[in-house]
Amino acid sequence: MPGDDLYAILGVAKTASDDEIKKAYRKLARQYHPDANQGNPGAEDRFKEISHAHDVLSDPAKRREYDAARAFGGRMPPGGGSGGAGFGDFSDIFSDMFRRGGPSRGAPQQAPPRGADVEVEVTLSFDQAMQGAQIVVTADINESCATCQGSGARPGTSPQLCPDCRGRGVSGRDLGGFSLGQPCHRCAGNGTVIEDPCATCHGSGTTSARKRYPVKIPPGVKDGTRVRQAGKGQAGLRGGKSGDLIVITRVTPSRIFVRNGDDLALDVPVTIAEAALGAQIEIPTIDGRVKLTVPAGSQDGRALRVPGQGAPKLKNAGRGDLIAKVRVRVPDHLSDPQRELLEQYVALAPDDPRAGLFS
Ligand SMILES: [Zn+2]
Ligand SMILES: [Zn+2]
Numbered sequence: 001m002p003g004d005d006l007y008a009i010l011g012v013a014k015t016a017s018d019d020e021i022k023k024a025y026r027k028l029a030r031q032y033h034p035d036a037n038q039g040n041p042g043a044e045d046r047f048k049e050i051s052h053a054h055d056v057l058s059d060p061a062k063r064r065e066y067d068a069a070r071a072f073g074g075r076m077p078p079g080g081g082s083g084g085a086g087f088g089d090f091s092d093i094f095s096d097m098f099r100r101g102g103p104s105r106g107a108p109q110q111a112p113p114r115g116a117d118v119e120v121e122v123t124l125s126f127d128q129a130m131q132g133a134q135i136v137v138t139a140d141i142n143e144s145c146a147t148c149q150g151s152g153a154r155p156g157t158s159p160q161l162c163p164d165c166r167g168r169g170v171s172g173r174d175l176g177g178f179s180l181g182q183p184c185h186r187c188a189g190n191g192t193v194i195e196d197p198c199a200t201c202h203g204s205g206t207t208s209a210r211k212r213y214p215v216k217i218p219p220g221v222k223d224g225t226r227v228r229q230a231g232k233g234q235a236g237l238r239g240g241k242s243g244d245l246i247v248i249t250r251v252t253p254s255r256i257f258v259r260n261g262d263d264l265a266l267d268v269p270v271t272i273a274e275a276a277l278g279a280q281i282e283i284p285t286i287d288g289r290v291k292l293t294v295p296a297g298s299q300d301g302r303a304l305r306v307p308g309q310g311a312p313k314l315k316n317a318g319r320g321d322l323i324a325k326v327r328v329r330v331p332d333h334l335s336d337p338q339r340e341l342l343e344q345y346v347a348l349a350p351d352d353p354r355a356g357l358f359s
Contacts, residue, residue: 006053006066014067018058025054112240115142118233119246124217126254130286130311132219137247139213142206144235148198151238152205157196159238162187190238206235215247220312222259223251256284262320264310265303267327270294275328283324285309292324300328 007014010024028050030036037043056062120139144150153159161167165184169191183189197203213232221227226246233243257264268283278296282289283306290309298304303325310320334342 006056009049009053010057016057021054021057025050025058029054112236112238114241115234115236115243117243117246119248121248121250122215122217123250123252124221125252126257127286128217129221129249129251130219132221132312133217135215135217137213137215137245139211139245140208141211141232141245142208142234144239145198145201145205145207147200148205150205150235152194152198152201152203154196154198159190159192159194162191162193165191167191192238205237213245215245217247217249218314220262220314221249221251223249225249225314257286259311260323262311262313263323264320265323265325268292268294268304268324269327269329270298271329272331275299275326283322285322286311290322294326298326298328300326302326 007016010016010021010028012020012024016024029047032043032047032050034044034047037047056066118139118141120137122135122137124133124135145152148155151159162169162184164186165171169184169187169189171182171184184191187193194203198205201207211232213229215227215229217227226248229245229247231242232245235242256266258266264286266283268281270279270281273279274281274294275298276296278298279294281292281294283292285306286309290306292304292306294304303323306322306324308319309322312319331338
């Protein structure tokens with residue numbers, strides 16, 4: 001069974017020309033035409049498949065769209081191999097859209113809406129981002145109204161079923177199984193109306209309050225990391241779940257370290273002698289210092305990697321690396337004895353570093 005693969009249905013290659021598609025279609029259409037297959041119900045289905053495949057593949061725009069959708073579907077990991085299976089996922093998306101188009105006949109109203117997420121930015125020092133921090137975030141958050149318990153109706157009364165849509169939340173007729181509706185105007189799609197609003201929240205069911213939340217920032221956050229506090233956002237209406245509070249971290253750059261993913265890089269100045277002879281030196285880390293071997297003959301710009309001394313990875317997944325970049329510092333002032341020694345050095349090693357430029 002070729003399934004959803006339109007090329008397989010027509011028995012042509014994916015690269016088939018318009019002419020090849022037309023020929024294949026004509027041959028199959030003759031073979032499976034219902035008039036020629038009285039009493040063979042399978043043939044009719046096959047004929048419909050063939051016609052559909054021809055409709056799509058003979059129209060350049062539709063064919064391009066189909067090819068693109070197939071390529072997209074084929075990349076989905078659990079697609080099951082063939083492009084056809086991937087295309088199946090696509091049609092699921094469409095049927096999903098149809099389901100959302102409007103509640104089916106007589107179905108109860110949708111679940112109470114979840115409250116919105118609230119985003120708050122906080123600025124952290126580089127050290128705080130590396131070590132983690134306990135901070136306090138202030139935000140104006142809607143809470144469920146205490147007077148009416150979030151119903152929006154004056155205590156002692158309750159929201160009534162909307163008389164216009166009888167609780168369905170959509171207006172419009174029922175078209176034989178297809179409910180083509182728009183949200184009801186009277187109740188804004190809620191399915192209920194409040195005739196006697198709560199005096200505290202004026203019927204909204206929520207009240208705004210300035211809240212202070214302690215938030216634990218884990219070690220290793222970056223500039224733009226979103227730390228989610230579940231259920232600390234806006235209250236949902238009519239008993240819906242609260243949204244989340246999302247703390248977005250802004251991190252002040254370090255004077256010394258440059259962050260690259262979970263690695264940290266720093267420039268390490270060394271003297272001419274250290275670069276030429278090699279040296280054991282110490283360099284700073286985010287929580288102390290570490291020994292580093294500069295190999296003899298290190299050129300300016302050489303990157304030396306110190307594993308596990310970079311930024312902490314989120315979720316306690318270890319640390320990145322520290323990348324020490326050798327920066328050879330040339331003395332800008334020489335004493336007389338130093339100058340003499342360097343002149344002796346030149347006399348001993350008359351190499352020409354620019355020889356390669358002219359070869
Ligand atoms: Zn209504
Ligand atoms: Zn209220």
